[in-house]
Amino acid sequence: MAILHIEHAVRDFDAWKRSFDDDPVGREQGGVRRYRILRGTDDPNFVVIELEFDSRDEAEAFGAKLRELWGRVGDQLGLEAPQARVFRAAESREY
Numbered sequence: 001m002a003i004l005h006i007e008h009a010v011r012d013f014d015a016w017k018r019s020f021d022d023d024p025v026g027r028e029q030g031g032v033r034r035y036r037i038l039r040g041t042d043d044p045n046f047v048v049i050e051l052e053f054d055s056r057d058e059a060e061a062f063g064a065k066l067r068e069l070w071g072r073v074g075d076q077l078g079l080e081a082p083q084a085r086v087f088r089a090a091e092s093r094e095y
Contacts, residue, residue: 001033002052002053002055002056002059002086002087002088003050003052003053003086003087003088004059004062004063004086005050006084007049008081008083009043009081010045010047011045011078011080013047016078024073027051030065031059031062032051032052033053035050035052038050056086060086067082
């Protein structure tokens with residue numbers, strides 16, 4: 001499993017979320033199996049998104065599509081310094 005970890009600030013979370021829900025890049029078609037959105041407790045306009053993929057190649061290809069999207073509409077969405085990086089799960093445990 002590969003996880004594309006994305007983080008950035010937004011000017012307006014609700015406007016950003018509407019755009020996320022519109023899914024302009026096509027998460028399911030891009031190989032996303034599951035996603036999670038986190039908001040900062042000290043800054044609710046700082047978001048972290050975790051997208052899970054079956055492979056690193058899928059995650060990297062999707063990250064490239066997101067960077068292209070950010071280049072076109074990032075200012076309109078109020079994205080501030082978006083960062084993306086691919087991780088692999090090393091360990092997970094539930095208590």
